[in-house]
Amino acid sequence: MPALGKVYLIGAGPGAQDLITLRGARLLAQADIVLHDALVTSEMLELCPQAEKISVGKRSGQRSVAQQVINQQLVDCAGRARLVVRLKGGDPMMFGRADEELRALEEAGIEVDIVPGITTALAAAAATKQPLTKRGVARSVGFFTSSTAPEHSEHDAIPETDTLIQYMGGREAIATAERLLAHGHAPDKPVVVIENVSRPDQQIQRMTVAELTQGLGTPHGPVLVMIGEAMRARAQQQP
Known part of the structure; x- marks a missing residue:
């Protein structure tokens, strides 16, 4: 041997x-x-x-x-x-x-x-200058993905946390937004979408849950979707 x-x-x-x-x-x-x-x-x-x-x-x-x-x-x-x-x-x-x-x-x-490595959610928070937690606004963070094993294909639960982070969320954006609205989330809840985080072709979009129901088109790289009041831009924050 x-x-x-x-x-x-x-x-x-x-x-x-x-x-x-x-x-x-x-x-x-x-x-x-x-x-x-x-x-x-x-x-x-x-x-x-x-x-x-x-x-x-x-x-x-x-x-x-x-x-x-x-x-x-x-x-x-x-x-x-x-x-x-x-x-x-x-x-x-x-x-x-x-x-x-x-x-x-x-x-x-x-x-x-x-x-260990820097997980995409933390890199995205840094790239967008958008903390995932915020005193008095968000004290819990949930990570989820819709990509599951075949035997768990019906699993579609979204965590009940202040800030939601969806990995590999590009193809599932519409379904995620519709599920959030169906569960009582506000249509104007802030959303930050980041594609190819930390790379030269990084792209950042800001929108609401209602706008997320229109989808994200065809992403050219890995997409992370961050949802919650902690994602609301600060008054003097640059895009």
Whole structure:
């Protein structure tokens, strides 16, 4: 039986190369093999020129590598390399399917460690200068996505929190807005939509829940939708 290497699940952050952690960058520079998501930028992969790179991209609405195949690739790579990195956009523990990969590695007896990354919601709050919490206005934040496993396709609950953050929300914008209105949310509740956060082609839109019912067109990159009174622009705030 071949010696087993160690696998690191590393968060690449929202996209910009200099928003990965120092620990993540150091491990990338030492990696023998890097299995990376489609959302990981080419600039990020410049941090591991020595590594064998394997794209295991998973993009909503596009053909992608099945999760079971990725799990097996991680196990196989650990059987032939000392240091294997599974590089994920954002943070591995936030909508990153880390549970499935951890289970597969643990069942195979492979040592695994996790390096957190800046999750997209926090990067978006910084990019828009819009805090997710606000004293006297918002003291709770809920993260959700409409992308679920097939057996949970009917799951459409929206958290009951002051600020709502929808990951991968571009395709679901109309349905989300309609559900919010149906549950009594105010039509004029502020919404901030950010596409390609932290990247050169970043786009920011401000609107209301009522306007969100018209949809967001066809996004060209990952979209985050932030909803709540905490998203209301300050009097002197720049767009």
